[in-house]
Amino acid sequence: DTEVTQTPKHLVMGMTNKKSLKCEQHMGHRAMYWYKQKAKKPPELMFVYSYEKLSINESVPSRFSPECPNSSLLNLHLHALQPEDSALYLCASRQELAGGGETQYFGPGTRLLVL
């Protein structure tokens, strides 16, 4: 099973709201990712958690706050977002392969609209 789940599927929020995105995987992967994807563009990396510690922050504005409560769960807390933050937010988990190599498995995404 290579399933990554994300909730909610769709989210509409005002610029003063606080909301959270949730991502779960039960594949035993120890690295999890948040990506932002705008229309007709490839995903842009935002954050990487490895062994529940933040290992990469791609200079993301502080209105996005990631959290990794345990190895299966990843949250993205949103506060005071701007309309330009409207996008598809993708979560992924990383499988390390014996003998080298790795593979990322993506969730279905959360479509966020900021009004």
Next chain:
Amino acid sequence: AQSVTQLGSHVSVSEGALVLLRCNYSSSVPPYLFWYVQYPNQGLQLLLKYTTGATLVKGINGFEAEFKKSETSFHLTKPSAHMSDAAEYFCAVSESGTYKYIFGTGTRLKVLA
């Protein structure tokens, strides 16, 4: 630095025709290469990957890709296109020593009836 180039942002083929989506990479070390497919308003689904070993890689939905080191290419093919293949396709390389992928800009495949 590693990079990925996908030639052709839009590709149209007739149903039943050969699908060829091009991907070239640059890497100073042996790369790990991936093809993902994305249907509208969905996440990325892994089609196939090359890590080590056999250079011809078979994936899901009848797709395959061949790793050619001499040409620094990893083109995606399917012998006969189906209407359901219409989607966005991304080639990616795993950046060595990091947890990052480098994605190509994507190719939108259109299948004509």
